[in-house]
Amino acid sequence: MKVYLKFPWKFIDSPYYVNLIKYPPHGVDFYGIPKQKTNVIIVPEIFTIRNVVKKFLRCVLEHIKLPNITFTFSNADLIHCGHCLLLNKKPWVVDAEHYWSFSSSAKISYSETGRTFIEKILKRKYCKKILPWSYAAENTIKAVMKNRHVLNKIEVVYPAVPVPKIRQKKSEPISLLFIGRYFYQKGGLFALETFKRLRQKYDVKCTAISLTIPQHLKLKYEKFVKIYNSVSDRILFHKIYPSSSIFVYPGFSDTFGFSLLEAMSFGNPIITVDAFARKEIVEDGRNGFILQKPKNLNIYDINTQGEKLISAMVKKTALLIENSSLRKKMGREGRRLVEKGKFSLKERNKKLKNIYEEATSF
Numbered sequence: 001m002k003v004y005l006k007f008p009w010k011f012i013d014s015p016y017y018v019n020l021i022k023y024p025p026h027g028v029d030f031y032g033i034p035k036q037k038t039n040v041i042i043v044p045e046i047f048t049i050r051n052v053v054k055k056f057l058r059c060v061l062e063h064i065k066l067p068n069i070t071f072t073f074s075n076a077d078l079i080h081c082g083h084c085l086l087l088n089k090k091p092w093v094v095d096a097e098h099y100w101s102f103s104s105s106a107k108i109s110y111s112e113t114g115r116t117f118i119e120k121i122l123k124r125k126y127c128k129k130i131l132p133w134s135y136a137a138e139n140t141i142k143a144v145m146k147n148r149h150v151l152n153k154i155e156v157v158y159p160a161v162p163v164p165k166i167r168q169k170k171s172e173p174i175s176l177l178f179i180g181r182y183f184y185q186k187g188g189l190f191a192l193e194t195f196k197r198l199r200q201k202y203d204v205k206c207t208a209i210s211l212t213i214p215q216h217l218k219l220k221y222e223k224f225v226k227i228y229n230s231v232s233d234r235i236l237f238h239k240i241y242p243s244s245s246i247f248v249y250p251g252f253s254d255t256f257g258f259s260l261l262e263a264m265s266f267g268n269p270i271i272t273v274d275a276f277a278r279k280e281i282v283e284d285g286r287n288g289f290i291l292q293k294p295k296n297l298n299i300y301d302i303n304t305q306g307e308k309l310i311s312a313m314v315k316k317t318a319l320l321i322e323n324s325s326l327r328k329k330m331g332r333e334g335r336r337l338v339e340k341g342k343f344s345l346k347e348r349n350k351k352l353k354n355i356y357e358e359a360t361s362f
Contacts, residue, residue, distance in 0.1 A: 001356060004076035005032040006092075008068040008084040008104075015258040016095070016133065016159045017082060023162060025349035028356060032074065067103040067118050077360050085121040091359045093129040094122075095157070097255040099140040115144060123149040128359035131157045133256050134277035155355065158280075160348035161261045163339045164237065174321055175205040177244040177268070179259045180251065183210040184299045187250020187273065192217065193302060194248060194313040196224040202321050207240060241266045245327065246320050247288075248313065251275055252299055261343050264334030269327055271317050273309070281343075287334035289316040 003024075005017065021030050068084035079092035083101050086092045100106040108114040122130060122145065130153045132138040138156050145151060176195055180186025188210050195206035206225040218227050231240060247263035250273045260270055260281050270288030272278060284290040291312045294305035302310065320327040337343050 001028050001078065001360070002076040003028055003030050003356060004072060004074040004079045005030050006070055006072055006074075006079050006081045006084060006086065007033070008070055014082075015161065015262075016097075016256075019159070019161055019345075023160070023345045023349070025353040025356070028353065030080075031076070032072075067108055067114050067121075069117070069121070078356055085118065086126070087121070089126055091126060091128050093131060093355060093359055094127065095131040095133065096137055096141065097133045098137050099144050101255075110144070119145055119147055119150060122153070123147050127153065129355050130154045131355070133157070133159055134280050136277035136280065137255065155351075157348060157351045157355070158342050159256060159258065159261070160343050160345045161258065161265055161338060162345060163265050163335070164242070173203045173205055174245040175207065175243050176246050176248055176317065177206075177240065177263065178208045178248050179210070179263075180249065181211045182253070183212040183214070185253040186210070187252050187299065188213060189217070189299065189302065190250050190306065190310055190313065191248050192221045192225055193310050194317060196221060197310070197314050198317060198321070199224040202318070204321060207244070209236075209240070237262075241268075244268055246271060246317060248272075248317060250309070250313070251278070252293065252297075254278070257281060261338055264343075265338040267328075267331035267335045269320055269330035269334060271313055271320075283333075287330050287337065291316065 005021070017033070021033060024030050069087060070081070070084045071087045072079060079086055079088060079090060081092055081094040085094065085102055094102070096102065100109040102118050103109040103114055109118065121127065130141065130150070132141060132154065135156055138154055141154060142151060176198065178188060178191035178195070180188050183189070188208065192208060195208070198204055199206055207228070208225050209228045209231060211230055213227060213229065221227065241262065244263070244266065245268065247260070247268040248271045249257070249260060249263075251257050251260070252273060252275055255276055257278070260272070263270065264287060270282045272282055272288060272290055273293045274290050275293065278290060282288040282290050291309065294308050297303075297305045297309065320330070341347065
């Protein structure tokens, strides 16, 4: 089966699509995206330039108030849309990390014009399925779309990541890891301060990777944390993840959080904060700990509420540092979810294959 991947832009840097292309369902041939376009961006300058371009285009489109409407001349059996809606009179499906992702911004999707266009296109007979990444994403669609024809097309399909072939070998001392491209939005400041306080008490290694970490924070925390703007996939998946022990990731603004799945695949228990679909990924007390985000939290500075969160992060991480059996037990459960559970390639591909076949059968 030939499935054409359609996007409103020419480059792609989400792990969702990278892993979809690299590990397709059996018998499915994805095309439409050159292989060189499927790498996750790791160069800060490129990341910054593309963000500027996206912001400019978003501002232009917000004046028009139209969602990402596209068309293709592909002769594929099926078209899989990401972050866009299709006008073709051919069967197509669309995945969604959130309701707003049908457009370039929430302002468009939630406007009366945007909502009307989105509903009109989604209820067409050629749109066969709407595939939210999570049940939290499904709820955002249901909160806006009330048409029963649209609602009947919704089916949650979780993203998936591969499981490393070589099982992780934990390094000594214990190693703590934070990864987040958008430093403040992913809770980077709180991770660094947590690392600093734990380093002052325990013999642990701490690593943080972020494309957007400010220079003054690098200087402030470099004594306690090994900080990288970016690393190659080879370094990340063959050195850093395999030697990490605990993944500390507040992640305040995620619609999903792929680094959580990646860390789980290497047997890392998770320390995180409740946000959007977080409880679908991390079950508190089983494969990690989920902390509540205090009200009036300032993600750019550590105020009184920030101190409460950092204290909780330090406490839960310290528990895993001191209790190796609990740490390993949680790590095994996280790996199981990626290897054999709801975030496995096998489970995702099974669902997608059935959806694709059903979409092209009538």
